[in-house]
Amino acid sequence: MSRRTVTILWVRRDFRLSDNPALIAAVEEGIVIPLFIWDDSSSMAQDSGARSKSWLHHSLEHFSLSLGKLGSRLLVRRGTYMRVLREVILETGAQSVYWNRLLEPEEIALGGHVRETLEDAGFECKVFDSHYLVTPWQHFTKQGEPYKVFTPFWKAALQADFYYPPLAAPQKIKSPAFWPKSAPLKDLQLEQPDDADWIVEGGWNPGETGAFSNLSSFLDGQVQRYKQKRNRPDLDLTSMLSPHLHFGEITPRSVLFSLLHTMEAGHPAEFDEETGTFVAQLGWREFASYLLYHFPHTRTEPLRSEFQAMEWVNDPDAFDLVRMANTGYPIVDAGIRQLNATGWMHNRVRMIVASFLTKDLMIHWREGAAWFMEKLVDADCANNILGWQWTAGCGADAAPYFRIFNPVRQGESYDPDGIYVKRWLPELKDLPSNYIHHPWDAPDDLLKKAGVVLGSTYPERIIDHNEARIRALAAYDQIRISKPA
Numbered sequence: 001m002s003r004r005t006v007t008i009l010w011v012r013r014d015f016r017l018s019d020n021p022a023l024i025a026a027v028e029e030g031i032v033i034p035l036f037i038w039d040d041s042s043s044m045a046q047d048s049g050a051r052s053k054s055w056l057h058h059s060l061e062h063f064s065l066s067l068g069k070l071g072s073r074l075l076v077r078r079g080t081y082m083r084v085l086r087e088v089i090l091e092t093g094a095q096s097v098y099w100n101r102l103l104e105p106e107e108i109a110l111g112g113h114v115r116e117t118l119e120d121a122g123f124e125c126k127v128f129d130s131h132y133l134v135t136p137w138q139h140f141t142k143q144g145e146p147y148k149v150f151t152p153f154w155k156a157a158l159q160a161d162f163y164y165p166p167l168a169a170p171q172k173i174k175s176p177a178f179w180p181k182s183a184p185l186k187d188l189q190l191e192q193p194d195d196a197d198w199i200v201e202g203g204w205n206p207g208e209t210g211a212f213s214n215l216s217s218f219l220d221g222q223v224q225r226y227k228q229k230r231n232r233p234d235l236d237l238t239s240m241l242s243p244h245l246h247f248g249e250i251t252p253r254s255v256l257f258s259l260l261h262t263m264e265a266g267h268p269a270e271f272d273e274e275t276g277t278f279v280a281q282l283g284w285r286e287f288a289s290y291l292l293y294h295f296p297h298t299r300t301e302p303l304r305s306e307f308q309a310m311e312w313v314n315d316p317d318a319f320d321l322v323r324m325a326n327t328g329y330p331i332v333d334a335g336i337r338q339l340n341a342t343g344w345m346h347n348r349v350r351m352i353v354a355s356f357l358t359k360d361l362m363i364h365w366r367e368g369a370a371w372f373m374e375k376l377v378d379a380d381c382a383n384n385i386l387g388w389q390w391t392a393g394c395g396a397d398a399a400p401y402f403r404i405f406n407p408v409r410q411g412e413s414y415d416p417d418g419i420y421v422k423r424w425l426p427e428l429k430d431l432p433s434n435y436i437h438h439p440w441d442a443p444d445d446l447l448k449k450a451g452v453v454l455g456s457t458y459p460e461r462i463i464d465h466n467e468a469r470i471r472a473l474a475a476y477d478q479i480r481i482s483k484p485a
């Protein structure tokens, strides 16, 4: 085997063949060794929740099959990154290591360390960008500061030069004469006992094929109603691309170009409002990663420093009731049932649940964020932090502190017929729609007819929203008062 032509493709979180710049560059060089490393001490291993791990397992399985069809393989090893990379370099005679960059603070540090160590030892490293449309070091305000408000950030980003088409998948990948040993996927112990249940319940298909299939259903009739209906959890109108984007099974560029093609547009500026609104959601994903890049402390601390003084409530019992979907507020409980059953929750309901936890119960947003990271299939550090800090009011462009979602009004506005609630809370299915979001107001005979016994077949409210609202406003006022002049 010629030393010159062997490149290790360090597969980090890009389980796809299409629009994969590191893969294409490695293929152009000659022989490619795709390598996935599971390092138990890494933040990827330590911070991944159960659902995320099992998605990873299925995604690796799918990617391995895709590589097989092109005459290649996915080499899987368990061990520390540097040790495994050194081993595989020695075993294959590789001289180069290529990868696509990840932007979470720990991943940046890891990439930097690997690059420095390998380059010092005389190996070539090439790093590519593909997880996002724009890179976070591209855009700043006129004062040279990072943006903290979405609209100007996205306006600036849309001017950037990212309108080049995604890269085609390679037709073939050159393999070495002898493959180094690979660990069986099951040795990584990523699969969970309840995998089959939530994958079926969520209709998930981890991997690149599933990503493109979700995209094509979305383009075929859903995107056209996106702006109008995206907030309706009863309608299943969003793209369900979040886990696929997180695991790099599809790139935002592929999504954007499919949209441009479907809409026969040359530039997002030509999109109609429905499509433009969807692209702006991709923009929020860009913004989340941009913020985490510039303000890495927000992983655990609020972006708005006055929130350091906030007196959160430590109430493990109430938090347990939330996690068990026993709050007594149907829209909140339905969302949590959806999360528990499928690993996903509709965005509007995520906001309602996050507002309930951080404002009604005043439980620290960090606890909510950790809970979501454990349960979500699309668990994504940047998006999750943005979502929780936005809702709690302590992040960039955040919901104002006085905006406390009323779970009854939210349910009535976004699930007007109670279809979503009834889907996830069948114990309320016979309750008339006009009481579905506040069963405690229903007359006794109606509850009886619907087979609902509050406190028995369905819980009583764990807190009165109106009282909770007053308490939250007082606490939020307190930190405004304690803010330095």
Ligand SMILES: Cc1cc2nc3c(=O)[nH]c(=O)nc-3n(C[C@H](O)[C@H](O)[C@H](O)COP(=O)(O)OP(=O)(O)OC[C@H]3O[C@@H](n4cnc5c(N)ncnc54)[C@H](O)[C@@H]3O)c2cc1C
Pocket: 230, 238, 239, 240, 241, 242, 243, 245, 246, 281, 282, 283, 284, 285, 286, 288, 345, 346, 347, 348, 350, 351, 354, 372, 376, 378, 379, 380, 381, 383, 384, 385, 386, 387, 388, 391
């Ligand atoms: C409290 C809270 C926690 C969240 N945690 C996560 C998380 O861990 N992982 C995650 O991917 N998203 C998270 N979100 C954002 C959002 O809820 C999901 O991205 C969305 O529901 C995924 O469904 P979809 O793919 O059908 O979205 P679509 O509406 O079809 O949007 C397309 C894509 O745009 C991106 N996107 C959409 N909305 C947002 C948003 N508000 N912020 C950032 N990116 C967005 C996602 O990548 C999504 O797949 C969170 C939101 C909140 C309020």
